[in-house]
Amino acid sequence: MSxxxxxxxxICGAATFGLGESGGYDAMESQAIAAARALDDAGIDKSQVDGLFGAMQSEFLNTLAFSEYFGIAPTFSSNNRIGGSSFLAHVxxxxxxxxxxxxSVALVTYGSVQRSLMGKLQTAVTAAWSRHETDYGPRFPVSSYALMAKRHMHEYGTTREHLxxxxxSARQWAQKNPEAFARDPLSIDDVLNARMVSSPLGKLDCCLVTDGSGALVIARSDLAKDMKRPxxxxxxxxxxxRxxxxxxxxxxxxxxxxxxAARAYEMAGLNANDIQMLQVYDAFTINTILLLEDLGIVKKGEGGPFAAEGHIAPGGKLPVNTNGGGLSCCHPGMYGLFTLIEATRQLRGDCGERQVAGLDTVLCHGVGGSFSSNATCILGTEATL
Structure with a gap:
């Protein structure tokens, strides 16, 4: 049926604003600028928008607040919140x-100024994320991901070097992206020698803390064909x-x-062998390894060696997070929307030095909480229809 x-x-419009540091704009202002840029990218006016989707951390009733601020009156609205995967679920x-x-024309938006406002990770999760776990003093969310990494090491021989x-690899891509926040050279030794945060994850195994906003315009395909961009x-x-x-x-x-992923592949009529690029939510280095496996790219336990062999880096056989990802491009509280923006830009050929040639299919994947939710989207050019 799907x-x-x-x-x-x-997707007929995509834009970002204020990646890294917002320049004094608050989250709503920053989000509105990204939305205006996305509409301009599509070549349409905001009066044509009748669907609105969002999951802002600093505004619980995000779509209500944003429609008022931006001056639109959607006929369909969703503030579905399942963590950083929300925006792929919105698609x-x-x-x-x-x-x-x-x-018929939907706007998906997100905005955060966590770095400027707080200087640390902004989360909608309270200290009572888990009444069963809180007494043990975990650091949310890194301790949960560290537990996954440690178990993966135990079961499959994954090493800190693999991580x-x-x-x-993410930093090498970021060095090709003028929007990326972290572009300094990075070595394996730098990562291994960085301050430990939650064993086995050190500081450089963890995502950035940045500002950033993004927006997508999604339209009925017959309408999208008449808009400004492919x-x-x-x-x-x-x-x-679960x-x-x-x-x-x-x-x-x-x-x-x-x-x-199985549901996305079934709808698309594709399988993992058809995917030419991944854009995944890499809040921590273990995410990418787990997702290489769970998305069917490699067998369970082979994600670490696959990364270590250079396959996900520039020049590798499966480009992953070509903007630098949450580890090196941006991580403004939630990263999921930026997987879709980068995939759109790559499929349209907009990525300059980091552009990958000959692309027709990109798989985007978002994660919410501590791998609590997962959402997968497969995007393609007209050649895939």
Whole structure:
């Protein structure tokens, strides 16, 4: 049944604003500038927007506040919040809403100025994230990811060097991206010798703390064809979640990304061998390794060696996080939307020095909480229809 949604909507506008540091704008202002830029990228006016999606951390009723601030009156609105994967879930929602005729042009937005405002990670999660875990003093969310990394090491022989290669590959891509916040050279030794945060994850295994806003315009495919930029079609989407807390997960080394990816592949009529690029939520280096495996790119336990062999770095056979990802480009509280923006830019050929030639398919993946939620989107050019 889901196959009928394949290619029915397309991303026709994408933009960012204030990556790294916002320059004095607050989160709502920054988000509005990104939205205006995305609409300009599509070549349309905000009066044409009738669908709105968002999950802002600093404004719980984000879509209400943003529609008022931006001056739009959507006929379909969703403030669905499942963590950093929310924005990929919003794409799935937009597909369904547009297909049902509830809206025809949707705006997906996000904005945060956590670095300027707080100088540390901003989260909508309180200290009571888990009444069962809090007494043990975990650091949210790094301790949960550290537990996954430690178990992966135990089961599959993954090493800290494998993790370090993920960070270094992300930095090599960031050095080709003028928007990226961290562009200094980075070595394996730098990662291994960095201050330990939650064993086995050191400081450079962890995402950045930055400001940043982004926006996408998603429209019915027939409308998208008449807009300013080449449409990027949504071929498949899937969402999966079972447990909020790491202690409730069935496995620490296999995530529900297996399920969300399977749903996206089924809708798209594709498999992992058809994917030419990954844009994934790399809040920590272990994320990329787990996702290489759970998205079906390599077998379980082979993610670390795959990264260490240079396959995800510039010049590798599967480019991953070509903007630098959350580890080196930006991480403004939640990163999921930026996977979609970078994929759109790559598929349109907009990425300058970091552009990968001959692209037709990109898989984007978002993670929420501590791998609590997973959302997968597969994007393609017109050649894939």
């Amino acid at each position: 196959r009928q949604l394949r290619g029915k909507v397309a 799935q929602e937009a597909m369904a809403a547009i297909e049902c005729g509830l809206c 370090a290669h993920v960070a270094v 449409p990027v079609y949504v071929l498949g989407a899937g969402v999966a979640h 447990a909020k807390h790491v202690m409730g997960m069935q496995s620490l080394t296999t995530t529900t990304a297996v399920e969300s």
